[in-house]
Amino acid sequence: MSGKFQGYLFLSLAMILVGSTVIASKIIAVGLAPFGATALRFAVAFPLFLILMWFTRTSWPKLGARDWLLLIAQAGAGSVGYTTLLIAGLSLTSATDAGVLIGTLPVVSAAIAILLLGERPDRRVLAAIALAAVGVLTIVFKPGDGGAHSPLGVALIFGAVVCEGLFILLNKRLKAEISPLALSTLMAGLGFVVALVPALVETPSTAQFDRSAIAAVLYYALIPTVAGFVLWYAGAARVTGTEASVFTALAPVSAVAFAFLLLGEPVGVHQLLGIGCVLAAVLGLTLPQIRAAQRAGRTFPTAKA
Template sequence: MNSRYVGYLCCALAMVGVGSTVVVSKSIAAGLPPFSATALRFAIAFPLFVLVMRWRGVRWPRLDRRDAVLVIAQAAAGSVGYTVLLISGMRLASAGDAGVIAGTLPAVSAVVAILALGERPSSALIGAIVLATAGVLACTVSPSDIAAPHAAGSVTGNALVFAAIVCEALFILLNRKLRKPVAPLPLSALMCGIGFAVSIVPACFERPWSMPLDAGALSGVLYYALVPTVAGFVLWYEGAARISGAEAGLITALVPVSALALAALLVRESVSAAQLTGVACVLGAVMLATFAQTLGTRNAA
């Protein structure tokens, strides 16, 4: 098979896995507190990453004090913050709405870069931000949701999911601030190890051992740790090495599509017109953001 097609397939499978985290977080939220689920996820994934590092002969990076602080902040925001907020939001939000919001990551990352780094946005990037915002609003403030008795809870859940995406955008920004870039494999292992250390103390305060055993939540955490976390990492970087950055960026559009499809198939949620509108806006935002990134790369060259 052509190497580029293998790259497309690997990246696509990785993004479908990311989309599935929204759906599986719904079952996790029903049976486990957020910090306990987060700590368990990293407790499973971390030793697997260490084994992969040993198998590939990859060493731990040597970080100065500044980079070490940034890596810890990355783990707190992108690993713990993202997972805790996503699971908390899924107690209230629908999986379909959350999937649409998760797809806004490229546009949210651009906004964070503009605000934190003072980057000047191109017209295409501004269009992407507008479309992504429209997609979120289509799900969050649609007339059908406002009329529903659970509207306040749904809006709160959507806000928590969006906060999770902001945490992931901060992760991306902080990674760009490292003086010495860290290779993907040891960085993923560090994120899991530090994420476990950060989440284990608040998890103890949740006293998960005093709660009834929920097989669905535990199997959800196991899936989250093995498929989107470990396998997703391997698939994404294996695929990204075979295709261009612009092509990889476009493939992230599969996140909201897969999340919405899986919500309909697995959770039996009905797909509303507002959600379809939101997905269309988010897909347009991903394409515009990718175009802006490609244009910026060409201008820099």
């Protein structure tokens, strides 16, 4: 088996695991409050990342006060904000809707860079943003089907995607070089601290402890968070950066497939149209860069697990 094929396999498995977090979050939403579930997720993942750092002899970065503030903001947005909003949104709408929406992350990140950093987009980026917007709107304005669809739920999940996009933006502002493993460890530790206080306030009045929900949190922490990190970076080490980015399109597809196969949710015309637009946007944003990236021999940038 060639190294590049192994890379494709590892990246595919990592993104399939990312898609499965939507199903886990749907189960969590039934039995646990969002902040409590988020704190538990990071309480489980953090020591495992510490063990990985020790095993791989990864060193801690030397950080200034500005970088620490940025990391705390990243943890609040990308770790706590994303997880809590996703869980809250899935208590109101379907996992199929969420699967379509999480696929907009690369395009949302590009839009945030345009709005907040003043980057000048080319026609390809604008077309991708427009396509992704159409995909989201097909979900927002589809006919209601009882409790399985809620515009508020869709808005909360899209807010989760925006939080993850802000994480990527904040990561670009860091001055210190932080390895992917150290960054993921810091995000798990800081995410636990940030989520803990609202979890303590929220849990006594709102949480309904449920074995299935707790099992889903443990799965979320152990498999997509930690194992997904290992798979992604093992794959990214074997291919170019833009080749790796194309595999992010598998996350929404796997989420929708899991929602259909495991939860029995129907997949309607609106969801199919939405995911088609989102996938076209993501692929249109990334595929034209592959030849140039291969010539330049780029490596995949530091990112969050």
